[in-house]
Amino acid sequence: MQTITAGISAELSECSYPIHVGSGILSRANLILPHLIQKKVAIVSNTTVAPLYLDKLIATLESHKIISVPIILPDGEKYKNWQTLNQIFDALLTNQCERSTTIISLGGGVIGDLAGFAAATYMRGVPFIQIPTTLLAQVDSSIGGKTGINHTLGKNMIGAFYQPRMILADSTTLDTLPKREFNSGIAEIIKYGLIRDHAFFDWLEKNMTKLVARDHDVLDEAIERSCKNKVEVVAADEREHGVRALLNLGHTFGHAIENAMGYGVWLHGEAVAAGTMLAAKLSQRMHLIESAEVERIQRIFLQAELPTIVPKLDAKKYLHLMERDKKVEGGKIRFVLLKSIGEATVCSNVPIEILTETLEDSPVNA
Amino acid sequence: MQTITAGISAELSECSYPIHVGSGILSRANLILPHLIQKKVAIVSNTTVAPLYLDKLIATLESHKIISVPIILPDGEKYKNWQTLNQIFDALLTNQCERSTTIISLGGGVIGDLAGFAAATYMRGVPFIQIPTTLLAQVDSSIGGKTGINHTLGKNMIGAFYQPRMILADSTTLDTLPKREFNSGIAEIIKYGLIRDHAFFDWLEKNMTKLVARDHDVLDEAIERSCKNKVEVVAADEREHGVRALLNLGHTFGHAIENAMGYGVWLHGEAVAAGTMLAAKLSQRMHLIESAEVERIQRIFLQAELPTIVPKLDAKKYLHLMERDKKVEGGKIRFVLLKSIGEATVCSNVPIEILTETLEDSPVNA
Numbered sequence: 001m002q003t004i005t006a007g008i009s010a011e012l013s014e015c016s017y018p019i020h021v022g023s024g025i026l027s028r029a030n031l032i033l034p035h036l037i038q039k040k041v042a043i044v045s046n047t048t049v050a051p052l053y054l055d056k057l058i059a060t061l062e063s064h065k066i067i068s069v070p071i072i073l074p075d076g077e078k079y080k081n082w083q084t085l086n087q088i089f090d091a092l093l094t095n096q097c098e099r100s101t102t103i104i105s106l107g108g109g110v111i112g113d114l115a116g117f118a119a120a121t122y123m124r125g126v127p128f129i130q131i132p133t134t135l136l137a138q139v140d141s142s143i144g145g146k147t148g149i150n151h152t153l154g155k156n157m158i159g160a161f162y163q164p165r166m167i168l169a170d171s172t173t174l175d176t177l178p179k180r181e182f183n184s185g186i187a188e189i190i191k192y193g194l195i196r197d198h199a200f201f202d203w204l205e206k207n208m209t210k211l212v213a214r215d216h217d218v219l220d221e222a223i224e225r226s227c228k229n230k231v232e233v234v235a236a237d238e239r240e241h242g243v244r245a246l247l248n249l250g251h252t253f254g255h256a257i258e259n260a261m262g263y264g265v266w267l268h269g270e271a272v273a274a275g276t277m278l279a280a281k282l283s284q285r286m287h288l289i290e291s292a293e294v295e296r297i298q299r300i301f302l303q304a305e306l307p308t309i310v311p312k313l314d315a316k317k318y319l320h321l322m323e324r325d326k327k328v329e330g331g332k333i334r335f336v337l338l339k340s341i342g343e344a345t346v347c348s349n350v351p352i353e354i355l356t357e358t359l360e361d362s363p364v365n366a
Numbered sequence: 367m368q369t370i371t372a373g374i375s376a377e378l379s380e381c382s383y384p385i386h387v388g389s390g391i392l393s394r395a396n397l398i399l400p401h402l403i404q405k406k407v408a409i410v411s412n413t414t415v416a417p418l419y420l421d422k423l424i425a426t427l428e429s430h431k432i433i434s435v436p437i438i439l440p441d442g443e444k445y446k447n448w449q450t451l452n453q454i455f456d457a458l459l460t461n462q463c464e465r466s467t468t469i470i471s472l473g474g475g476v477i478g479d480l481a482g483f484a485a486a487t488y489m490r491g492v493p494f495i496q497i498p499t500t501l502l503a504q505v506d507s508s509i510g511g512k513t514g515i516n517h518t519l520g521k522n523m524i525g526a527f528y529q530p531r532m533i534l535a536d537s538t539t540l541d542t543l544p545k546r547e548f549n550s551g552i553a554e555i556i557k558y559g560l561i562r563d564h565a566f567f568d569w570l571e572k573n574m575t576k577l578v579a580r581d582h583d584v585l586d587e588a589i590e591r592s593c594k595n596k597v598e599v600v601a602a603d604e605r606e607h608g609v610r611a612l613l614n615l616g617h618t619f620g621h622a623i624e625n626a627m628g629y630g631v632w633l634h635g636e637a638v639a640a641g642t643m644l645a646a647k648l649s650q651r652m653h654l655i656e657s658a659e660v661e662r663i664q665r666i667f668l669q670a671e672l673p674t675i676v677p678k679l680d681a682k683k684y685l686h687l688m689e690r691d692k693k694v695e696g697g698k699i700r701f702v703l704l705k706s707i708g709e710a711t712v713c714s715n716v717p718i719e720i721l722t723e724t725l726e727d728s729p730v731n732a
Contacts, residue, residue, distance in 0.1 A: 082448060093519040121487070123523045124514060125605070148490060153459040159490045160526060240489070324462075 026170040037100040044115035046075040088118040102127040108134035109141035116147030120162035135185025138169040139226035144234040154324030173293040184269025192229035198342030208303040249336040256321035273306035284335040315359040392536040402480040403466040410481035411472040412441040454484040462514040469492040474500035475507035482513030488529035503537040505592035510600040550635025558595035564708030574669040616642030622687035639672035707727025
């Protein structure tokens with residue numbers, strides 16, 4: 001097992017917290033107990049994950065006399081809304097959960113976002129622990145304190161920055177993950193190589209076949225190196241005023257794809273992969289990156305069995321959707337572009353003609 | 367005009383912010399402009415306050431080319447819920463408000479809590495300015511960063527700590543406040559004297575007749591001294607781990623009264639006044655405070671035309687309601703008790719018999 005310590009920039013943070021990564025660590029109560037204030041926790045999970053891992057977690061805690069209040073939600077991005085959040089509040093209040101009751105999320109990104117936002121806002125903030133059970137959540141969404149829900153007019157529009165006290169990433173929970181969902185998580189792993197870690201990108205090119213086959217040694221190393229990258233970026237910029245924006249490589253296009261196709265039709269990582277290819281092509285048109293590097297990027301996504309072409313939509317439709325993004329400032333869309341593999345930059349001055357050309361020239365799904 | 371600088375303890379805060387107190391300062395654009403990031407604001411108000419002051423505020427901003435998006439909500443504590451909060455989010459999204467659009471609250475405590483919670487959670491946090499227009503909001507609820515909404519199972523159960531960039535308290539807006547509501551605000555002013563400022567309590571005893579008559583000099587001084595007291599307490603303890611709990615003098619009983627009678631039947635300050643009397647009597651039974659001081663406290667509340675007796679309820683009903691309070695820890699109710707006028711203490715070990723005796727012995731409304 002590897003433990004990474006995530007520290008947030010001093011002026012904002014309450015504390016630093018550990019991220020434990022390893023195989024079979026879900027049953028190690030000694031990792032959880034030091035972070036509980038009272039002998040009661042609320043575990044937020046969903047109807048897919050709960051049957052697989054909830055009993056194990058409850059038993060682990062029970063053997064140390066910790067009482068669990070399970071809160072089981074329906075599974076899916078479409079439930080990341082007010083109604084589901086209120087289900088959590090109802091259960092917390094009905095079960096007399098207090099300010100010192102810890103909320104534990106057990107599930108993927110949606111569960112982490114919902115449980116984290118509930119923890120941020122129940123009684124104005126209660127302790128929170130993340131136990132991510134998808135690759136995407138383990139390498140990306142569980143780290144950094146972003147929590148929230150969707151609004152009918154936009155994704156993640158309502159939320160809070162709220163740091164967990166601990167993250168426990170047990171890679172054996174990925175064994176039960178459907179192939180498409182597993183591969184979707186790889187998109188975010190590749191992202192770290194692209195925006196700031198050339199050596200990691202090289203390593204991923206060499207090890208992608210094993211990673212896709214879920215070789216446990218390769219998988220654990222990929223998770224650890226991803227977590228370290230994410231932790232470093234977030235530590236430097238908790239509230240996304242600067243360098244953290246680079247983590248959104250491919251996401252402005254990606255969110256537009258998810259929104260246009262209806263949430264859940266394209267998985268997040270799939271949309272990010274295709275969105276990243278579009279960002280790479282835009283970077284090439286802006287004379288920032290060489291075509292040979294764009295081809296390397298395309299190859300690694302194909303190795304990871306991820307889509308590299310965006311769905312067919314009118315360029316105007318993409319533009320309209322992207323203007324709704326949270327990252328818009330003063331009416332200008334900010335794009336993350338690549339200067340090379342391992343180096344990214346934010347650009348809010350992409351000429352509209354180059355943007356439209358890139359959108360219209362991209363090969364499209366028929 | 368007086369300006370107080372509110373600083374929050376270094377480890378948690380993003381910055382300190384000014385609180386401007388004075389007569390007629392709502393039209394002074396130079397107080398607002400330095401805190402805006404872009405030339406657009408969203409103003410959250412209600413159907414009672416908007417007709418009185420919204421046009422004035424919009425005109426002030428318009429003369430400096432600031433565009434206002436007005437969001438007018440129904441008036442009343444019963445609207446401090448999810449549905450009303452969502453009305454704010456709908457309006458913000460429909461009007462393309464961005465991360466750098468400032469939300470301004472124009473109204474009393476309910477509007478401040480709703481607008482503040484919207485600011486804390488819209489796009490995970492946007493800039494926020496408070497313009498409180500009730501006495502209670504000017505001396506208490508606008509300061510300290512508590513925001514939130516009610517849940518059907520309890521008051522203020524969902525919320526966030528979120529600091530404004532500036533508070534503008536124009537005492538002339540109190541001229542239009544109904545008498546009952548004005549007096550209700552005095553309960554919190556008296557509270558500061560009781561928990562930490564004996565000299566202020568003495569001054570209030572001497573000036574209460576003028577304060578009730580809304581003499582502007584006395585009123586401005588009462589607001590300033592209250593703000594300073596609140597700022598000092600919050601600065602020492604933003605997240606209510608310690609000394610901030612003293613601000614809840616009378617509130618555990620008070621919340622039980624508000625809840626039992628139905629929100630809005632007793633005004634918050636009225637419930638706090640009667641709750642504070644009960645806390646004083648409990649303090650006396652615990653041999654903490656002398657009966658002569660309890661009588662002084664009763665006299666000043668009567669001078670302020672506030673209730674000093676709690677509504678007739680079974681002691682068990684009070685106990686049950688208080689156990690639901692956010693301030694309960696490990697199943698124990700924490701009471702703020704008085705050691706003397708000007709000194710308070712938190713006690714979680716009040717024997718149940720003494721508590722029951724105090725509740726049953728209190729004179730009650732027929």
